[in-house]
Amino acid sequence: MSQTGVRIAAVGHYAPEGILTNEDLEKVLDTSDEWITTRTGMKRRHVSSEKQATSDLAIAAARIALAKTSLTPADIDCYVVATVTPDYPFPATACIVAAQLGASDKAAFDIEIACSGFIYGLTVASSLIRSGIYKRIMLIGAETLTKIVDRTDRSTAILFGDGAGAVILEAAQSDCFLSSELGSDGSRPELLRVTAGGTRYPLTPAAYEARDQFIHMEGREVFKFAVTKMISATDVALQKAQLQKTDLDWLIPHQANKRIIDAAAKYLDMPEEKVIVNIHEYGNTSAASIPIALSEAVESGRIKSGDIIVFVGFGGGLSWGAVTWRWAA
């Protein structure tokens, strides 16, 4: 197998039209715009319709990315969807996405590592290209988290939104993938999980009664872990790439809480204008948050060829990861 480089050839994102504002939440929960804004930085989230599943959002984002190239879906060798809200427990959502796009004979698989999904996916997809196995991969982070959120739980109902971001990775002479640092600690899965519906705790009437089909999170614990891991993963990824904090042009973090992002940015000496933040518009879209943020930043012309980016995320598992990347237009 030949060794080659990898670049991101195109990016696209899609968010459903439905909007849920802090004011909407005030009407149904014991919460306030002031609490949500100061504790999270969130103002609005996009919400999928009853008829929209995760693959619908993923396909829309993929089409937008494809439209920025002269490629057809059949030119993509492999489809990867990072999601914690698949259309079905199985088959993989990526198979549905590829087929709907008209590329049903291509390789397709899902990555399920919650909010770290895009970082893990970027590492795996880049490796498949750098090793020469594939020339082009469509990597999509897509979620419909509002369908698995407990609307009666104010500690989580305010946090999550729906959306999808897609990147087309392709073989290139010059390598944009500079390093990756991934990690996990599954010793306390109860900190952030959907408890019922798997083989450990099947969906029984008692599970429904306990509302265990929904996201459960120990927010304070996850917050502490998130800040620590965002910082350490970024540090190690920079070391692996033989880069200094001062070499960084952009930080594109998982959008879980503005306070977590600010703490990480402060440690990295990154001024506000170099940190991509869109949490006010989307809330936390798990595996979709980083590619949506990247897509918006590229679309607005902020990211220029040659810029050094750190993508960093964390989430259920617990899990975390950071990738350093050189942008090439």
Ligand code: UT7
């Ligand atoms: O992407 C996956 C990873 N997820 C995350 O990274 C999320 C990490 N955690 C967080 O972002 C924060 O912990 C939250 C935003 C979830 C919560 O913020 P916090 O500052 O950690 O609040 P807290 O859980 O310590 O709760 C403080 C108070 C509590 O009241 P008491 O016990 O002090 O009387 C909560 O009951 O705030 C209360 N509270 C609320 N009040 C109004 C919790 N949720 C709400 C709410 N509105 N929505």
